[in-house]
Amino acid sequence: MSFQAAYQKPLPQILPETAGFWEATRRHELVVQQCAACGQRQYFPRLLCHRCLSDDLAWAPVSGQGVVYSFTIIRQVLHASFAPDVPYVYAIVELAEGVRLIANVVGIAPEQVRVGLPVKVVFAEVTPEVSLPQFEPV
């Protein structure tokens, strides 16, 4: 396992309510929060359930299987650290379990990406603390 020498892109801050998510991605597992009171699954992680406001939340594993819901091919960067990746795909992925995530679609030429493309999660180990969920074609 080798980490990118000096990762220049923005990194997430690990907060109390999001630490469980990032601990899971380090293990190459994708989890979402599930409300013990009403059963709602939600992403991104929050301090409480956005449906019933309960704070009784647990981490639920998800398959990591999904489809591209929408995407854009970024051809001109805003944050200079992404310049080496251009063109790259910034997308919404809808998981089989119903939640959607923003992530990159990798392992495919950007021009080949389509809405509805079946994808599965992969993990990019960008620092010792952070592995980012990404998606590649099934």
Add this chain to the structure above:
Amino acid sequence: MSLRGGSAIIGYGETVFAKAKHSAGRSPLGEQCTAARLALADAGIAKDEVDGLVAIGPLDHGPSWSMDLAEYLQLRPSFLDTPYFGGAAGNAGILHAAAAIQAGLCRTVLLVGGSVSQPGPPAPHGVEDSVSFERDFDTIFGPMGDNSAYALIKRRYQHEFGAGEEGFAQVVVNARRHAARFANALLTTPVTVEDVLNSRMICDPLRMFEIVMPCTGAAALVLTSAERARDVRQRPVYLLGGGQAIDRGMWTPAYGREASLTTSPIKRSAASAFAMAGLTAADLDFLQLYDCYTITVIVALEDVGCCAKGEGAEFVARTDLSSTGTLPVNTDGGQLGRGQPYGACHFLPVIEASRQLMGRAGALQVADARFGLANGNGGAMANQCTLILGNEIP
């Protein structure tokens, strides 16, 4: 208490818009003070009569802007507001001001916004200052600011409804055609559908001409009670209806199956506005739609009720949206034709609606215009504020 007919726009003003590279020596305070002076002069209202202030500052300024501007202009308002939530903020400020007027908090409100555009690429949304969930679950994947947010909406729209590119390009063609004949516009070269399709792909599927150009400028208007408006210089433009709606957050469609990218809260904000006004989409003589990107015009036309969901792109392609057409839209050129001075852009739809309803639109005048709609859009279509205006109270 309804806001229907209780207040009226009686004057407006704009500074001369300028591209970023021609903005040396201009300042946000200077822009806004100039626009305010022009609006008050247009309305024939003395400064001392202003007892309410709604001011939208530059993006990098905090929400104390209305206090700062009140001090700079030495106003003595009894009602202050700094609406600070993207492109819906101007129309929302008008609703706040109208409610304040009818509640007796004030009588005559100056509304102003504007900023100075700096040359070079816009600063990326700061990792430090964005809300934590945007920073931690979005920014890390390299979005391109608003461009990528609207690109996601356009892509999904094209997927759900099989829409091609022509309708999107026609939005730009219409904007530029109007801008070419409008005095205070920066993108005055008419374009064809082919020109739009040949413009550089920036954030696929968004091309250069579909993306608004930031610029320098300010805009202001004066809203007063309907009673005071009986005796003013210009023909009063009455606020007949208004509504604001946030049915989803900017990022919500990215996180939950229950939310749509292609149906906007305009459905609810427009329904509220029409219900208050006692009018329907069929009564409108024109629409002024916040057009930071082509997709907003297409989705707005659907959600206002001018055409069915999913037919907006085709509707635009086969409908004459010019000032003399069957459904005039963005008769000043919109932001796609004029440029986008942040803060001022929030007021441009309602100012153009006022220009039309006062009968002062010159070569771009919509004949016999009585009722019009102005829509403000913020937060990648998450936040919508719709106003219905008229030069009579039906």
